[in-house]
């Protein structure tokens with residue numbers, strides 16, 4: 132199984148419900164065997180996109196290719212995809228075993244093969260011995276596993292999961308995340324995973340599509356989304372981020388100089404396709420990339436003077452809010468235990484210097 | 498909790514007595530050893546029941562009634578199921594008015610319905626009156642009941658179950674048989690039983706729409722003209738009463754059980 136080759140191609144796919152553009156001209160590829168997540172806030176069109184992949188919705192325009200075949204109008208029962216529903220949709224009138232075997236009716240298996248397939252599936256989800264349970268005797272996590280097994284025994288080319296962990300409590304969710312990832316590695320099936328929980332997406336996925344208002348903003352690996360967001364929206368959605376507005380003065384050697392009004396001149400690393408001088412831009416820096424110091428840092432760094440507004444102590448790290456004159460929002464700074472300023476409350480209200488290296492910041496256009 | 502004999506309790510008892518005492522007289526007199534239904538009771542006998550099972554006309558009427566009731570319950574439930582599925586899952590244009598029309602037989606006096614149907618059948622279409630016309634009339638009044646029973650069963654039916662079935666490779670028809678139908682099953686059985694009893698007991702429509710073949714209630718009423726046959730009539734009435742009661746209780750139990758098993762069982 133080669134990775135890199137695409138199994139799903141979305142070509143300008145759009146879905147409109149009346150005047151609502153639930154999915155708005157989305158084009159990207161999903162690679163064979165990867166764990167791909169659709170991440171975005173509520174109502175951004177994740178479920179709609181997934182339902183189009185499953186065949187429950189027909190795109191208003193555009194084409195969906197699965198394994199090279201245009202399936203845009205192929206009904207769900209004829210697609211090489213299976214889905215784990217958000218509420219699991221376990222058939223209440225069937226036992227666990229019958230639920231798992233549901234999709235195998237037409238596969239032409241002998242009785243023995245069928246029983247073996249179901250047993251293997253039960254083993255995969257660590258539920259051997261639960262075959263005869265009725266669905267209402269299962270816990271949330273178990274229902275989730277049965278839904279997963281029921282879909283996987285059909286040997287889909289793509290497994291679609293719509294917030295499958297959303298209904299579980301935090302601890303179980305974390306366990307299931309690990310297990311999901313492990314099962315995906317074991318079976319090697321392409322997973323398309325919908326979630327609005329960015330930590331979940333970052334932890335599980337090979338690649339993530341960040342969606343907003345029906346559009347796919349950026350499709351990248353987790354670390355790229357975090358380190359090199361391609362727009363303000365992605366930067367703000369993944370983790371926390373400080374933004375400094377300004378107008379671009381010049382770019383040279385991958386570094387951009389920005390006039391940031393009251394903050395003076397700031398620098399950030401710039402992509403090759405940076406806009407021309409004079410355009411309005413934002414400099415984005417993660418809180419943990421900022422340094423706090425009592426004294427003015429040496430030249431060559433970006434430096435801003437402010438006053439510590441709040442300090443929150445988390446043991447291994449501390450979070451500070453630093454109020455800066457001319458900025459409406461305080462700047463968030465996260466420092467590891469080793470770099471922390473004095474722990475005592477007396478640091479509140481004291482003047483302080485914030486600094487960061489140019490390569491720690493990203494230049495974003497509006 | 499202490500029992501309180503206030504006005505409301507007394508009212509309730511009186512109400513129940515008036516409601517059921519006359520009905521309970523039926524079995525009492527049916528085993529009384531006399532031809533007239535008056536107190537004091539003369540003695541216990543099952544003679545009337547013997548007469549009943551040995552009366553060919555009665556048995557023919559019983560057979561007619563059973564055939565009609567079975568056919569009516571199946572057809573009404575099929576219609577009721579389709580209608581209930583339609584209204585519980587789609588927002589159809591004109592749904593409100595259509596529903597009202599379907600439910601109309603519940604509020605139209607059956608004598609009026611019967612006369613109207615008779616006019617329609619004889620004058621407009623000129624169809625001879627047979628058990629078929631009786632069954633058609635009964636279906637008309639049974640569908641609303643069936644629909645109400647099945648709507649309560651299908652209300653809150655999780656559409657994603659059908660989507661899951663489609664996703665797992667089943668077409669619409671197989672999805673119906675493997676998912677929708679079994680889940681609706683308790684409602685379907687309840688509806689079958691209810692329609693069966695309605696048809697079995699129904700008098701007015703059957704009276705107007707039957708030809709030479711009588712149904713049981715018609716036969717029963719006919720017997721009242723002959724005083725000496727009264728005990729047999731009472732025996733028959735008692736039998737119908739008991740069978741109907743059992744069926745209704747059974748269908749109600751099924752319906753309750755159904756409602757319980759569809760309740761969300763926690764995630």
Ligand SMILES: Nc1ncnc2c1ncn2[C@@H]1O[C@H](COP(=O)(O)OP(=O)(O)OP(=O)(O)O)[C@@H](O)[C@H]1O
Nearest residue numbers: 148151152153172173174175176177178179180327
């Ligand atoms: N069947 C429908 N009819 C009309 N509008 C719809 C329909 N389905 C979705 N929408 C709209 O499309 C938009 C996207 O919905 P979608 O369910 O895809 O969002 P989502 O990203 O899955 O959100 P969530 O995280 O809340 O599940 C929403 O504005 C929603 O109201």
Ligand SMILES: [Mg+2]
Nearest residue numbers: 177178179293
């Ligand atoms: Mg959704």
